[in-house]
Amino acid sequence: MNKYYLLIFLYLFISSCNSVHKISNSDRKNIISELNYIEAIDQKYAGIPPKDWIAKYGSDEAWKLFEDKRDSVGLDNQIRVKNLYNKYGYLGFEQVGEENSYKFWISIQHADNDVPFQKKILKVLEKEIKKNNAEKSHYALLEDRVATNKNKKQRFGTQLTYNESGQAIPKIGLSDSLNIDKLRLEYGLPTFKEYHNEMTIRHFEMNKEFFIKQGITEPKVFE
Template sequence: MGGAVNRPDLAAELRRRTRSDQQARDHLTRTGEPGGLLRIDADNTAWLKAVVAEHGWPGRELVGDQGADDAWLLVQHADRDPGFQHEALELLTGAVEAADAPPRHLAYLTDRVLIARGRPQLYGTQYTGDDTSSLRPQPVHEPERLDERRAAMGLEPAAAYDERIRRAYGPATDKETTA
């Protein structure tokens, strides 16, 4: 999977933008200050929208495994453009069906879109902080079948994910948290 990268220029720009995204989020976690996060998210969203309009979903064939991961992360953080996230979800669904993107990307973005619409998530990937700043998963549809759905998407069991999220993020410093 992810052999030859057809657009190394796009892959490199995705990598650069993802590093910037992660630095801004690390800054927020360390300081509680958003810094330029909103501007970075808006710029990344506008750029990714243009890429998608020209090339379709930037999957493995176009940008390699790392580039596909980077594109997914940027769309996860495009929360201020839910219409684009929904469009990307449709394109990502096709990419996963064509083995051009990993199913885990689809699970995370599905949950992100559902939560934005006020609906329960399917895969338990989205967390929030409550009034006491402790992390908790957003509501889940049919929680008794959660691990079954997670396994079908190549995700670890919910309990293991929960432990990893709590170790990584500790008390919530932001309203929305995803790995």
């Protein structure tokens, strides 16, 4: 193969690789419809079992059924997101807009059974942020998710567990508690105290009946 044909071959190869990022108007419409479904079903099973499930099955069985369904939905969403990524690349602001980019990212954030995929997208996100095509906060949240999924301390304190009083605390712990608010500010996150108090209040409201039975009548926020 002479130099001229080699150059043509390389051009066609590179063009075909880049074509995954080109989205037509009809493609965009279909992508957004898919993202709307992914986000809606993700949020449907992100909270607690519906009251009618608890009334019908009892609390323990309702939670088991709910968590099984959440796992099933999560796996299906991952397949959908991976198909979109393999076909179009990372769906950032330029490709689908800010709101729909969140819908693309959220199922990756929840793909805890596939940490290698989360790590792969984390590297991609770093590049997309430099192009102003993705949220810095999404990077922070996903980095912490990967860290805790690998049983490591987190930098941003975004992944939570709750103590016996219902207070939100960083899962596994922080790698640097002294500089955390400076880092959170850099990545567009609220202060550590603001975030943990907000999540403490949400956790209390979602589990209010349980806490009242324990003698806890209001969320115990950090002073």
